[in-house]
Amino acid sequence: MNNNPHPSIEFSLEMMAEVERIKGQFPEGKQKSALLRVLHLAQEEAGGWLNIPVMNQVAKMLGIQPIEVYEVATFYTMYNLEPVGKYVLEVCHTGPCAIEGAERIIGYLEQKLGIGVGHTTPDGMFSLKTVECMGACGYAPMMQVGEFYHEKLSEEKIDRFIEDCKAGKVNVGSWKIDKLAIN
Amino acid sequence: MATRKILLANDHIPGIQTYEVYRRQGGYRSVEKALKNMSPDDVVEEVKRSGLRGRGGAGFPTGMKWSFLAKPEGVPRYLLCNADESEPGTFKDRYLMERIPHLLVEGMICASYALGCRASYIYIRGEYKWIVKILERAIEEAYANGWLGENILGSGYSLDLYVAPGAGAYICGEETALIESLEGKRGNPRIKPPFPALKGLWDCPTVVNNVESICAVAPVINDGAEAYAAVGVGKSTGTKLISACGNINNPGVYEIELGLPVEEFIYSDEYCGGIKNGKQLKAVVPGGSSVPILPAQLILKTANGENRLLTYESLADGGFQSGSMLGSGGFIVYDEDQCIVRNTWNFSRFYHHESCGQCSPCREGTGWMEKVLHRLEHGHGRMQDVDLLVDIASKIEGNTICPLGDAAAWPVASAIRHFRDEFEWHVREPQLSQQRNYGLAGQTLATV
Ligand SMILES: Cc1cc2nc3c(=O)[nH]c(=O)nc-3n(C[C@H](O)[C@H](O)[C@H](O)COP(=O)(O)O)c2cc1C
Ligand code: FES
Numbered sequence: 001m002n003n004n005p006h007p008s009i010e011f012s013l014e015m016m017a018e019v020e021r022i023k024g025q026f027p028e029g030k031q032k033s034a035l036l037r038v039l040h041l042a043q044e045e046a047g048g049w050l051n052i053p054v055m056n057q058v059a060k061m062l063g064i065q066p067i068e069v070y071e072v073a074t075f076y077t078m079y080n081l082e083p084v085g086k087y088v089l090e091v092c093h094t095g096p097c098a099i100e101g102a103e104r105i106i107g108y109l110e111q112k113l114g115i116g117v118g119h120t121t122p123d124g125m126f127s128l129k130t131v132e133c134m135g136a137c138g139y140a141p142m143m144q145v146g147e148f149y150h151e152k153l154s155e156e157k158i159d160r161f162i163e164d165c166k167a168g169k170v171n172v173g174s175w176k177i178d179k180l181a182i183n
Numbered sequence: 184m185a186t187r188k189i190l191l192a193n194d195h196i197p198g199i200q201t202y203e204v205y206r207r208q209g210g211y212r213s214v215e216k217a218l219k220n221m222s223p224d225d226v227v228e229e230v231k232r233s234g235l236r237g238r239g240g241a242g243f244p245t246g247m248k249w250s251f252l253a254k255p256e257g258v259p260r261y262l263l264c265n266a267d268e269s270e271p272g273t274f275k276d277r278y279l280m281e282r283i284p285h286l287l288v289e290g291m292i293c294a295s296y297a298l299g300c301r302a303s304y305i306y307i308r309g310e311y312k313w314i315v316k317i318l319e320r321a322i323e324e325a326y327a328n329g330w331l332g333e334n335i336l337g338s339g340y341s342l343d344l345y346v347a348p349g350a351g352a353y354i355c356g357e358e359t360a361l362i363e364s365l366e367g368k369r370g371n372p373r374i375k376p377p378f379p380a381l382k383g384l385w386d387c388p389t390v391v392n393n394v395e396s397i398c399a400v401a402p403v404i405n406d407g408a409e410a411y412a413a414v415g416v417g418k419s420t421g422t423k424l425i426s427a428c429g430n431i432n433n434p435g436v437y438e439i440e441l442g443l444p445v446e447e448f449i450y451s452d453e454y455c456g457g458i459k460n461g462k463q464l465k466a467v468v469p470g471g472s473s474v475p476i477l478p479a480q481l482i483l484k485t486a487n488g489e490n491r492l493l494t495y496e497s498l499a500d501g502g503f504q505s506g507s508m509l510g511s512g513g514f515i516v517y518d519e520d521q522c523i524v525r526n527t528w529n530f531s532r533f534y535h536h537e538s539c540g541q542c543s544p545c546r547e548g549t550g551w552m553e554k555v556l557h558r559l560e561h562g563h564g565r566m567q568d569v570d571l572l573v574d575i576a577s578k579i580e581g582n583t584i585c586p587l588g589d590a591a592a593w594p595v596a597s598a599i600r601h602f603r604d605e606f607e608w609h610v611r612e613p614q615l616s617q618q619r620n621y622g623l624a625g626q627t628l629a630t631v
Contacts, residue, residue, distance in 0.1 A: 004203040025345040027259075028300075035367035036350045038482050040309065043329070068367075074537075076350035078309050094271045095472060095529045096515055097426045098339055132353065133271040134473075138426060138434035145260050147312045173312060177319060 008053050011061075015041050018176055019061060031062050035072055038062065039079060040175045048088065049080035077131065085120040085127040087165050087172065090144045093130045096137035105141045105153050112162065113167060125165065147173020188413055189402045189422045190395070191438045194282045200317065205285040211330055213404035214292045218338040220371075221404075226297035230400060230407035234420035235340035238357075239265055239393030240471065240511045242495045243486075245400075251380040251451045252298055253388040261389045263365065264291060264397050266307035266314075267349060268477035270471035271533060272513025275424035276394035278436040280307075280314050283398075284321035288344065290397040292330060293404050295342050298390055302343045308362050309350040318346045320441035331492050353537035357585045358391035359383075361538065372585035393511075395424055416442035419494035423509070425454075432456030438543035445469070445491045446483050449516065462518035465623055466601075469498055470510020472530050475597030476523070477507050479623075503597065522620045523605050527598040528556035535592030545588040548579040552595055559606060562613030569606045573599055 011019075019038050026033040038058055039050065046054045052066075059066040073079045080088075089109060093102045106128075110116055114127050115118050120127040136142040138152035148171070150161060164170045198204035203411050205211075232245025250262060256353045259483050264287065268276040280287055287305070295303045309313060322344050325331045333341045347365055349355050359373035362384050382387020399421060403411045412420045419441035425448070428434045433456040439448065448454045449464065458464050467482040468474060483491055486505035491497055499511045517526065535549035557566050576592035583589075600604055604624070609616040 024345075027385070030366070032367035033347070033365055036309070036364065040348065040350065062367075063603055064367075071369055072350075072471050076309070076352050078351035093529075094350070094533050095526055096272055098526075099515075099517070099521060101428050114442065131310075131351075132536055133269060135268050135274040135277045137272050137274055137310070137428040137515070138436070139274075140428065140434075144310060175312065177316065182518075 009046060009057055011042065011045055011057070014176060015045055021177075023062070032064050032068065035062060035064070035069065036076070037175070039069070039073060044175050045077060048084045048086075049082060057078060083120070085125050087125060087145055087170065088127045088129060089175045090131045090134075092132070092134045092136065092140070092142050092144075094133040094137075096133070097140040099143060100140035102141040104154075105143075105158070108155055126162075141178065145170065145172060147171075187422070187440060188438050189414065190279065190286065190398055190424065191282075194526075199283055200281075200285075200321075202285060202321070202328060205283070206328075209405075210285050211289050211325075214289060214296075214330055215336065215402040217293045217296055218336050218340055218357070223297045223299055224258060225326050226404065229408045230297070230406040230421065233411040234408075234415075234418065235396065235399050235403060235411065236419070236495065237244060237393055238395035238399070238423065238512070240270065240473075241539065242509065245392065245396050247390070248380070249294075249298060249390060249482045251378075252390055253337040253381045254299065255388070259302070259387050260298055261384045261387055262291065262295045262303040263358075263361060263389060263391045264303070264305040264359065264394055265307050265361060265391050266311070266394045267353075267354060267361060268287060268311075268394070269308055269353040269356050269537075270473060270511045270513055271530070272515040273426055273511040274428075275426040275436050275512055277311060277427070278424070279394055279398055280311070280318060284314075284317050285325070286398045286401060287318070288321050288325050288330070290400040290427040291344055292325075292335070292342060293400050294390075294392065294397055295344075296340055301341060302345070304365060304384075305344070305346045306355070306365055307348055308355075309345060309348045312348070315346050315348050322346070339544060352539075353533075354539045354585070354587060355589060355628050360585065361391060361532050362389065369539070371541050372587075374584055414440055416492065416494050417496060419448050419496060419509075423493065423512055425493065425512045427455050427514045427515075427516065428587070430459045430462065430518035430521065431516045432459050439493055441492075441494050441495045445493060448493060448514075449483075455514075455516065458516070458518050460518075462520065463623060464516065465519045465521055466517040468507075468515040468517075468522065469493075469531060470508045471513035472515070472533065473505055473509040473593060475506070475593050476526075476601065477505075477597075478601045481505050481601070482507075503593070504600075507597070519623050520620055522560075523598050524556065524560050524609050524616075527595055528553065528560045530594045531556050531591065534587065538587060538591070540589065542583040544579045544582040545591065548575050549591045550589070551575050552591070556595070559609050562609070562617050564606075564610045564613070566607065567608050568610070569599060572606075588614055 024036040055069040142151045236242045355370040360370040379389040464479040485500045531552040535553045540546045576596040579588045580592040605621045
């Protein structure tokens with residue numbers, strides 16, 4: 001966990017409104033239930049990962065202890081505790097995807113990006129992660145980037161995808177509800 | 184056998200995602216029927232009589248589960264929809280929610296009415312981000328059209344429905360871990376008893392049901408329990424969504440009538456369309472990665488030589504000696520080129536990664552199994568490793584708070600039970616096993 005004593009972060013008004021909406025979904029006194037979703041929002045605003053000041057701020061917003069936030073942030077795989085690239089490529093490597101060549105796809109990405117799994121390119125553009133079954137086993141191999149799934153991957157599809165990222169043409173979506181999905 | 188579609192009858196209709204089209208196709212009729220003509224207990228009875236069983240994996244009768252819900256005065260009760268869908272091989276709930284989100288909303292309203300809930304939640308895996316939006320849009324439309332909120336259809340019944348995303352953890356599909364997660368905590372399963380029916384979300388009585396189970400409530404109410412129970416075989420009533428993947432020609436989600444022969448499901452063009460590239464069938468994991476793997480002969484026919492059917496009973500026929508389970512309906516097919524040792528190693532890596540770490544047998548045992556399988560697969564195994572794996576698996580099974588331990592043990596134990604010769608070949612032929620797969624050799628020997 002990065003413990004860099006960062007100045008405390010200001011969340012956007014848009015996010016604060018979304019946090020209020022989520023808190024309203026739970027009974028009085030049970031606002032801690034909003035934590036997982038608020039952490040998703042916070043991570044998005046904080047550039048893709050959670051540092052201590054961001055988590056402390058979330059604790060304050062929900063009226064809980066910082067340790068309650070750290071406990072959760074360290075348990076779930078979708079929270080990044082280290083900086084990540086602009087595009088985080090999360091490739092599934094579980095059984096059904098492995099049958100369909102997930103390992104080949106991961107190898108191809110490592111070679112193409114010049115980084116290993118768990119790393120970020122020096123220009124901060126791409127991070128490569130492996131993940132466990134994403135519920136896309138029939139459309140394998142697959143990866144998730146931001147909000148969306150990219151299924152039935154091939155080397156050609158990856159080449160195109162990386163080009164599109166570099167050209168700024170890839171939509172990674174958002175946890176904010178007013179930015180509705182486009183596909 | 185052409186399957187009568189119950190859940191996916193309308194999924195091909197353009198715009199069925201939207202309220203207008205869904206309603207025009209007869210959507211929300213079950214809510215009208217339940218709220219206007221039935222008492223909550225009538226709805227529970229109807230679901231009981233339909234024979235509907237939980238589609239999340241365990242197959243527990245849904246109506247019976249509902250009747251266990253404690254109803255103390257003045258304490259809220261909760262219905263939680265389990266949309267965590269993380270069992271490898273399973274991708275059916277996603278299909279339902281993406282294609283016909285209003286069916287889930289409709290089922291949630293009927294089920295919540297039956298249980299007397301004032302607020303209900305759909306807990307969905309965080310990776311399904313875009314589906315969170317699809318569901319929230321459907322819920323918004325349902326509110327706008329008077330199906331949710333205060334005094335629905337003037338019946339005096341009020342309900343709020345929310346979507347709560349997780350953040351990446353297979354264990355949160357286990358019902359008490361799901362509850363912990365929904366309370367904003369780590370997904371550590373709780374010790375039972377007390378069962379959620381007594382003490383669940385915020386210590387209130389709670390029912391947890393799978394997406395598909397809840398969706399099925401709408402047609403059960405619409406067409407009546409008898410009509411639903413008329414489909415299927417024996418205690419496996421109705422239809423089931425099967426998500427098929429692996430080495431088949433047509434991977435995808437299929438609604439089958441319970442009782443369809445496995446052979447027809449694998450080879451018919453209506454379903455899987457046979458094994459890809461003209462290869463031979465080697466093995467199947469029929470109900471998600473946690474259920475025992477079966478070699479070709481035993482998935483097509485039971486040990487007694489009867490046709491294996493897609494029902495809870497038939498798939499379990501023979502117990503763990505020669506049977507498996509219907510589980511979540513995640514149907515993974517392996518052709519002759521697949522390496523069973525490699526697949527078993529892959530699955531044990533999954534369970535090790537997903538163990539929450541509370542119980543030592545699971546936390547440590549899954550790690551040992553992964554390591555031992557890794558060395559077998561990579562040509563560094565010893566002959567005693569095979570029995571060592573059986574021993575570790577047997578010491579995890581039944582010795583943990585939640586069934587994740589069993590789910591981790593069964594794939595290993597069953598792979599060795601049916602494919603021991605392939606494990607031993609990896610030890611005897613470390614070099615050869617790095618260059619090629621074992622194929623179908625020795626299978627008949629292992630399974631008779
Ligand atoms: C480790 C583990 C993971 C599970 N994952 C899921 C899941 O993703 N979805 C699901 O519906 N049930 C899952 N279950 C089963 C649930 O605990 C529970 O039995 C089910 O949601 C009940 O719903 P049903 O009666 O409608 O099937 C899981 C169980 C275990 C032990
Ligand atoms: S195994 Fe990759 S999505 Fe299921």
